[in-house]
Amino acid sequence: MVVGPERLATEIGLDMLQRGGNAIDAAVATGFALAVSYPRAGNLGGGGFMLVHLAADDRQTLIDYRETAPAAATRDLFLDEDGEVDRERAYFSHQAAGVPGTVAGLVLAQERYGTLPLAEVLAPAIDLAEQGLEVSFALNHELNSRAERLQVNPEARRLFFRPEGGVHQVGDHWRQPELAWTLRQIAEHGSRGFYEGEVARRIVAEMEAGDGLMTMADLKGYRALERSPVRGSYRDFEVVSTPPPSSGGIHIIQILNILEGFDLQAMGHNSAAYLHHLAESMKLAYADRSRFLADPDFVAVPVAELTSKSYAQRQRSLIKPAEATPSADIAPGQVLVDESTDTTHYTVADRFGNVVSNTYTINFSFGSHIAVPGTGMLLNNEMADFAASPGQANPFGLVEHEANRVEGGKRPLSSMSPTMVFRDGQPWLATGSPGGSLIITAVLQTVLNAMAFDMNVATAAASARVHHQWLPDRLLVEQGISPDTLQLLRQMGHTVDIAERTLGRTQSIMLEKGHFLGATDTRRPGGHVAGY
Template sequence: MNPFLKTSTRIIFSALILSATVGYSQSATTQYHNGMVVCAYPDASQVGLDILKKGGNAVDAAVAVQFALAVTLPEAGNIGGGGFMVFRPAKGLPNTLDFREKAPAAASKNMFLDANGNVVPNMSIATHQASGVPGSVDGMITAHAKYGKLKWADLVQPAVDLARKGFKITPHLAGDLNRNQEAFKKLNPGKTYFLKDAPWQTGDILVQEDLAKTLEQIRDKGRAGFYEGKVAAQLTAEMKSGNGMISAEDLKNYHSVWRKPIIGKYKDYKIITMPPPSSGGIALLQLLHSVENYPLHRWGYNQDSTVQVVVEAERRVYADRSKYLGDPDFFKVPVDSLLRPNYITSRMQNFNWDKATPSNEIKPGSFAGYESDQTTHYSIVDKEGNSVSITTTLNGGFGSKIFVAGAGFLLNNEMDDFSAKAGVPNMFGLTGGTANSIQPGKRMLSSMTPTIVEKDGKLFMVVGTPGGSTIITSVFQTILNVIEFDQDMQQAVNSKRFHHQWLPDEVAIETDATLTDAVKSKLQQKGYKIIVRGASGRVDAILIKNGVLQGGADPRGDDTSMGW
């Protein structure tokens, strides 16, 4: 029996596309019964759906989508980056996979500082030294080995075909390629990847022959096709050409890690999310617990009281993030203390309805017994009810914008996610300290928040987003939109979002229309600084309601939901 027919309300991601057209308009919620895929590019969604229809499970589809996105979404889809996976089987215990990048063995704490101890501008963003050891390929191989059903080669082949035969580019991708032409030229002397004499146009065919050859190595040789042999030699040669640090030994020594999920409750809902070195899971649960006892449903979506409580919760949680979160293999992360209800309640006690709490008055919290010592997302659900939530990234758009010569893929700039110097913000404005300092072999802290939600023991939602520091708040608000404000999946994804991250002390809204003039006026009178910063995240999510899968594909990009 189809398990979805026995469920009440759920959110699911499986191989399902909402629209196969080139474009990104996404207004109506799509509904399916057998499976769904929601991801950032229509061709990749189609690849995932095809795998599900061939009898593949959610993990099989996730592997195929990951490699397809490495071709069709070069801004963030990748084989040169890393990410996190949350997996909930239809039967059995949930699991999470950490395939985050790692600092090379040659990395050092002060590597991005000059002789005077100041951070060198852009060194952690647009140089060969900006790249951590990639984890995506090992992550997919590890996930497939444990949970996959179909043959490995059959999951990689669709990406090979997309790279070799080419695919039609959307308006978004054309614009992104055009805006980055000068950077590609400057950072890639002697290479012609993504360069074009005339501007890229919607519908142009993008062919990537070198990337196709790299994917063939991965298809035929598995892990050795990337971390050893020809591709590894190309990657290390690229490093040497720009004084990069990744060595052949770094590649051989890289392995993804299965970690115990962070699991918590919000009212009647069970939240299954990612543990450190993702900061997202802990922060998400802290945020949900912080607002749980306030009558958000009565106040309403984006009303002044709702916004004020959410902002004050976000302010305190991001302060905690700056001190306590890092790679648990290197730093004692006080997970239990951070998630203790009494601690979270205490953090909100100095919240004052009459005025904003200045961020310079908010410090990371303290508790007894503690010893101090960035992206794209896709959600998948298969016919059996297995679900996968994966967020993967190169960090900045197109990563470091440096290609591996001959191999055709982009390098990440994840080293910027470390704290180069205590108190100095990274490209997303996030500050950090000792917990996230650079050390050889260490995984950099992340905001990625792939999440699965249950209700009454049944799958309810699969959700996640890219967006740097806004990832956590985008996932948080999307969950609230469904649970508290009775929005369907597409409405919850479409809804305008706002963001506060402690420092800088400002409430960032997407457009002037995110909040009404009356709400903005009330908040400003209380001392809240409100700025317009543009689109926040690109949420891809699945909800199950009355036995039906609802897709939510973010209209801020080319995101597409497909199903059957």
């Protein structure tokens, strides 16, 4: 089974399973196909994290293919002459692009854990780009939502707009021959086909034309890494998730540890009491995120301390049963230590028992909105995920510490959180979400709904969510929470705001009694469950 944000790419993943491939083959094929059919977040020019359960070895591994800062990047890269963050440069310039990791990560996964030849796994994405696809309602909507910014860049305008003007309309036949060419270089030469040779030269030529920082040496030197996932437990469940340079896994486990000490079922799902304790736990975790999380190859991250039950017990004692603690009164916790908005997620499970949970991104929807001529690909703007000015909020409102400052070769802090839950030692639930700072709490509530409230996978995904990230001090709530509940939360001292957008978009698979149960989050159009 494959559950993803777009039908064509999800069906391509399923085709790999039907050919006899495993979950890794399907995940890699889906990832490359999404670069064609889901350009707002599917990508070659971004990065992410792939969490893999390998049934034969009964182990889990995490492939970190997060982008890195070019070697020439410096800590004051995005500060103007007055010391303020130049947001146009940080978000929408060539300097906003980190060295992409997607190709290296997907190829590494395929080479180490796939069973089919790389060229076979890439062939459907190449055909889709070369032969073209019919523009769907969802794709048309996504292009229209970013049309003004996409038109600023001549190459993006050429790629995503009709020759006579206007974005491609529903039903248009849209071909991407340059992207097909780029994919073919990867199929024929592996990672070297992207990070060296003509593709790399075209990327660097665009960097030089736009005063960017990325060089041939940066591209050639990029490496995807294999890391150990973070682990925790909630009652009888084991939770396995994403380690630094993502903050997601640590804080999901940290919040679960805090909430484990309360009787959530007795409170009732999405009751005022439950949402109060949930929000207060979120505040404590996001305060810690602001201080302790960064690239572990540059900064010592106290993973064991932050995910320990004893630390959670100390933090739990700070929560008042019926009174919100102002964020101004919350500081990062005291741990013993010496001194990563638009993303996409998909989940795969195969008949062999392997499971893949993959989240990747180019950061904003359509990244920097800058396309590289001759490649069909967009540049990311992941450099915006560094602390351009420590103490100031990033594009998602997250306040970050000196630990996440800009440095050449460093991976920016992320919130991407591909996560798996194990029951009786077997994979039971795999999920993940896009959404920037919302990712952690979207994934958290999906797994909590299943573990603590015994919801099926579709209900766990569809139930109304809330979000608090410490700063700003406000509790975002989706439509669907009772007005009486919201009033009770306000009486407790919470500043409650109705979210203008949905909070995350999970793609989940639950494995129950030999059955695959898939759920694509209906918060956005276009998602798809493919199984046989």
